[in-house]
Amino acid sequence: MSAPTATPVSFGRRAGRALGDDRMRAAIARGTGLMVQRRHEAIAELRNADELRDAASVIRAAALQRLPELLERWSDNLGALGGHVHWASDADEANAIVAGIVARRGAKVIAKGKSMVSEEIHLNDVLERAGADVVETDLGEFIQQLAGEPPSHIVAPAMHKDRFEVADLLSADRGAPVSPEITAEAAYARRRLRQAFLDAGVGITGVNFAVAATGSICLVENEGNGRMCSSLPPTHIALMGLERIVADFDELDVMLNLLARSATGQALTTYTNIITGPRRPGEVDGPEELHVVVLDGGRSAVVGTRFSPALHCIRCGACLNVCPVYRQVGGHTYDSVYSGPIGAVLTPLLKPTDPAARELAEASSLCGACTEICPVRIPLHDLLLQLRHRDARADASRLRRAGFWLWSQAWSRRWSFGAMVLGARVVLPLLRRLRWLPDIGWLGAWRQGRELP
Amino acid sequence: MSACTPRDEFLGRLRTGAAGGTGPIAPPTPRARFVRARTGPDGFMAAWRALGGTAERVPTDELRGAVAAFAAGRDGPLLAAAGLDVDADLRWPDCGSQAAAGAAVGVVRAVAAAAQTGTALLRADDNRGRAASLLPPACVLVIDAGTIVDTLGDYLRGTGDLPSQLVAVTGPSRSADIESTLVIGVHGPGDVHAILTG
Amino acid sequence: MVVRFFASCLVELLQPNVGAAAQRVLRAGGHDPQPVRGATCCGQPAYNAGYAGEARRVARRTLRALGDADTACVVASGSCATMMSHHWPELFEGTADADAARRAAARTVELTAFLTGTAAAGSAGDRPPASGTGDGGSAQEPDGGGPVVVHDSCHALRELGAGATVRRALADAGRTPTEAQGTERCCGFGGSFSVKMPAVSVAMADEKLDNLAATGCMQITSCDLSCLLHLQGRARRRGLALRFDHVASLLDPGT
Numbered sequence: 001m002s003a004p005t006a007t008p009v010s011f012g013r014r015a016g017r018a019l020g021d022d023r024m025r026a027a028i029a030r031g032t033g034l035m036v037q038r039r040h041e042a043i044a045e046l047r048n049a050d051e052l053r054d055a056a057s058v059i060r061a062a063a064l065q066r067l068p069e070l071l072e073r074w075s076d077n078l079g080a081l082g083g084h085v086h087w088a089s090d091a092d093e094a095n096a097i098v099a100g101i102v103a104r105r106g107a108k109v110i111a112k113g114k115s116m117v118s119e120e121i122h123l124n125d126v127l128e129r130a131g132a133d134v135v136e137t138d139l140g141e142f143i144q145q146l147a148g149e150p151p152s153h154i155v156a157p158a159m160h161k162d163r164f165e166v167a168d169l170l171s172a173d174r175g176a177p178v179s180p181e182i183t184a185e186a187a188y189a190r191r192r193l194r195q196a197f198l199d200a201g202v203g204i205t206g207v208n209f210a211v212a213a214t215g216s217i218c219l220v221e222n223e224g225n226g227r228m229c230s231s232l233p234p235t236h237i238a239l240m241g242l243e244r245i246v247a248d249f250d251e252l253d254v255m256l257n258l259l260a261r262s263a264t265g266q267a268l269t270t271y272t273n274i275i276t277g278p279r280r281p282g283e284v285d286g287p288e289e290l291h292v293v294v295l296d297g298g299r300s301a302v303v304g305t306r307f308s309p310a311l312h313c314i315r316c317g318a319c320l321n322v323c324p325v326y327r328q329v330g331g332h333t334y335d336s337v338y339s340g341p342i343g344a345v346l347t348p349l350l351k352p353t354d355p356a357a358r359e360l361a362e363a364s365s366l367c368g369a370c371t372e373i374c375p376v377r378i379p380l381h382d383l384l385l386q387l388r389h390r391d392a393r394a395d396a397s398r399l400r401r402a403g404f405w406l407w408s409q410a411w412s413r414r415w416s417f418g419a420m421v422l423g424a425r426v427v428l429p430l431l432r433r434l435r436w437l438p439d440i441g442w443l444g445a446w447r448q449g450r451e452l453p
Numbered sequence: 454m455s456a457c458t459p460r461d462e463f464l465g466r467l468r469t470g471a472a473g474g475t476g477p478i479a480p481p482t483p484r485a486r487f488v489r490a491r492t493g494p495d496g497f498m499a500a501w502r503a504l505g506g507t508a509e510r511v512p513t514d515e516l517r518g519a520v521a522a523f524a525a526g527r528d529g530p531l532l533a534a535a536g537l538d539v540d541a542d543l544r545w546p547d548c549g550s551q552a553a554a555g556a557a558v559g560v561v562r563a564v565a566a567a568a569q570t571g572t573a574l575l576r577a578d579d580n581r582g583r584a585a586s587l588l589p590p591a592c593v594l595v596i597d598a599g600t601i602v603d604t605l606g607d608y609l610r611g612t613g614d615l616p617s618q619l620v621a622v623t624g625p626s627r628s629a630d631i632e633s634t635l636v637i638g639v640h641g642p643g644d645v646h647a648i649l650t651g
Numbered sequence: 652m653v654v655r656f657f658a659s660c661l662v663e664l665l666q667p668n669v670g671a672a673a674q675r676v677l678r679a680g681g682h683d684p685q686p687v688r689g690a691t692c693c694g695q696p697a698y699n700a701g702y703a704g705e706a707r708r709v710a711r712r713t714l715r716a717l718g719d720a721d722t723a724c725v726v727a728s729g730s731c732a733t734m735m736s737h738h739w740p741e742l743f744e745g746t747a748d749a750d751a752a753r754r755a756a757a758r759t760v761e762l763t764a765f766l767t768g769t770a771a772a773g774s775a776g777d778r779p780p781a782s783g784t785g786d787g788g789s790a791q792e793p794d795g796g797g798p799v800v801v802h803d804s805c806h807a808l809r810e811l812g813a814g815a816t817v818r819r820a821l822a823d824a825g826r827t828p829t830e831a832q833g834t835e836r837c838c839g840f841g842g843s844f845s846v847k848m849p850a851v852s853v854a855m856a857d858e859k860l861d862n863l864a865a866t867g868c869m870q871i872t873s874c875d876l877s878c879l880l881h882l883q884g885r886a887r888r889r890g891l892a893l894r895f896d897h898v899a900s901l902l903d904p905g906t
């Protein structure tokens with residue numbers, strides 16, 4: 001049992017700050033509300049949504065069970081088509097691989113599509129330090145890059161901002177006013193980023209699914225920036241977590257039928273890119289080189305444990321949208337690349353020794369709304385509970401542990417419990433009448449905003 | 454090349470876990486069933502229009518006229534992929550990417566379409582590249598009505614060889630990244646017109 | 652029919668009248684509730700905080716008090732019923748009480764689920780009277796029998812599917828449940844969460860209270876006292892004139 005290391009700023013503190021930001025909270029409430037509503041409508045278009053979700057859950061579990069076999073097959077297939085697969089044990093390796101390719105190709109401008117793995121490994125910092133000009137091209141990510149902030153939502157990175165804040169950022173970028181109208185803002189981003197696509201020496205994207213049977217990677221997106229990043233620059237680098245694999249198109253079909261519906265309420269995203277190797281003879285564009293970097297980053301330690309369902313996640317963001325905690329405090333409060341319920345589960349798993357990461361398992365009332373909506377049926381609130389069972393005791397103060405021990409002693413004997421019952425009847429009315437109470441410990445925490453029962 | 458973990462070592466870590474690749478597993482792969490099934494050319498056009506695209510069906514020999522009518526009055530050249538029997542100011546791929554980026558309309562051929570979702574399928578090898586359907590703000594997708602299948606999954610299962618890139622286009626480029634409000638036409642074409650022939 | 656009755660530690664500690672009311676409701680339904688003597692708590696507070704050992708120590712007390720008879724065990728709390736029926740088997744897995752825990756889990760049923768479940772099977776004549784004007788047993792003023800808005804507790808809603816049974820039990824008793832916006836959204840109690848993350852917990856309560864108050868209905872009920880005490884504590888701090896009563900108190904036919 002290790003002594004708890006004090007976290008610099010606790011989740012509670014960060015949440016306190018977030019709760020004071022009414023503008024952010026209004027944006028999040030609106031954004032998540034709309035996304036949940038669209039998701040419900042899109043799922044309702046399926047006659048057999050439950051069957052598909054059950055199947056998706058089995059598909060993901062089976063994929064994890066045969067990961068070595070599937071990854072091997074996939075990389076053999078992609079390799080045979082001229083694609084390069086790189087295996088990265090951790091963030092440093094992944095960054096070094098990407099930086100090495102960028103240097104070898106002499107790329108100055110890098111056009112980047114949305115990739116949560118790149119956020120996970122802090123790739124931009126590494127590339128920028130090496131002198132590259134990294135341009136985020138997803139509208140939300142572009143806004144976040146201008147703001148100097150990480151994404152606050154895995155699907156809608158700038159959900160916490162309203163259009164006026166966006167206009168300020170775009171105006172500063174332009175050096176002239178951009179009107180705070182969403183169409184004008186999107187039009188500015190289109191113009192502004194177009195040249196980056198044409199100038200870029202390297203395009204970087206994420207990967208939604210890798211298909212073992214064909215060696216393909218599948219990339220879904222709505223704006224077209226993913227298409228640009230994977231089509232125009234002479235080199236395309238795609239980043240994926242090692243769990244992102246499916247066996248074949250039958251399985252991919254099940255996943256695609258759920259992903260966009262759960263994420264944005266669409267039947268399919270506007271662009272479903274299925275990329276199978278680099279440009280071929282006879283094609284005039286498309287990348288000459290295709291590299292896929294497969295990241296472990298702590299995942300292999302989770303595979304095969306009771307926590308492995310966390311790796312079933314397809315990053316739809318639905319659990320964030322229904323999470324009542326996320327709704328109040330937004331994504332940045334989690335201080336982690338992955339926020340909301342899946343972030344609270346995944347972060348302590350990928351960083352098992354980081355107390356700040358482990359604390360995230362406490363950031364839930366265990367209401368289960370996440371579990372209910374997850375398209376691949378990850379028992380998120382149950383995993384949070386199990387994480388508490390893994391960590392809470394080790395991370396708690398001596399006082400807290402003693403408190404639970406005492407409680408268990410008192411509550412496990414009828415006479416002492418009886419004494420508590422009597423005590424409560426005497427003490428509570430008394431406490432209620434007292435003008436001043438020592439607001440310490442749980443009493444103080446309860447009275448922060450609430451009267452005693 | 455940069456130091457990366459050898460594949461065997463990387464995969465070996467996954468074998469030591471409780472997972473360890475046991476025998477062949479065949480998960481169920483049910484097909485999606487829909488409350489409102491859309492099939493055939495009419496189904497495709499309805500789905501495509503619902504996404505914000507426009508669509509028409511013409512006899513094959515009227516394709517030229519239909520494309521010209523769509524492009525009429527636009528501010529900029531019309532770009533058509535090689536092999537399409539339409540009048541064009543620019544021909545892809547001869548014109549090059551920079552010229553393609555300056556076109557007002559790109560005309561390309563879709564190898565198939567999925568009616569249920571309003572999805573047109575573009576192969577990188579078919580149009581000899583990718584930029585013609587991507588860079589201009591408007592895109593005309595020419596689809597042979599006979600190639601329409603029900604769903605994207607049906608197409609994927611039925612296709613043998615895969616090109617370097619297969620893109621399933623489902624409506625106009627869009628984003629809801631600002632205030633979760635839908636805007637059409639971000640990086641890809643916002644004005645998409647499907648012409649079904651035959 | 653004899654049933655075992657477990658009020659929950661919170662009810663015993665803070666609102667014993669709810670336990671009494673629940674028993675009257677059961678009797679009016681033709682049942683013979685036998686309180687589980689010696690039971691204290693299901694262990695949930697420690698279990699949800701990550702303290703399985705402590706949870707087991709406490710839950711074992713209640714499990715053993717419950718005995719091993721075949722009778723249903725009716726629990727006047729959705730979250731405790733969930734703890735017992737969903738988590739006890741895992742909690743006692745590998746211990747001498749594992750079998751007993753599994754059997755207890757299978758016997759456990761939340762109060763309104765039990766009432767409405769038996770309503771379907773049993774005769775209508777056994778139902779509590781439809782007037783439903785609670786008096787006498789309630790510590791607070793009689794609630795008047797008017798409209799009532801149901802707060803869905805998460806455990807009851809998601810794990811037990813009890814959202815419907817609370818409403819049905821109220822409707823059976825002649826009460827008209829009103830619906831609030833966002834009823835599926837957590838009130839922010841969450842056991843230790845309410846004191847570990849008090850600011851977030853209170854913010855969640857505020858949204859819930861706003862939605863409840865927006866119905867115009869002053870009477871709020873739920874099958875979980877814990878949620879109600881949290882919401883009531885917040886409502887009082889905010890000076891909101893809302894009433895919070897456990898569903899047993901509203902169903903109470905009186906003595």
Ligand code: SF4
Binds near residue numbers: 312313
């Ligand atoms: S955990 Fe489930 S709901 Fe959450 S992002 Fe992943 S797939 Fe979506």
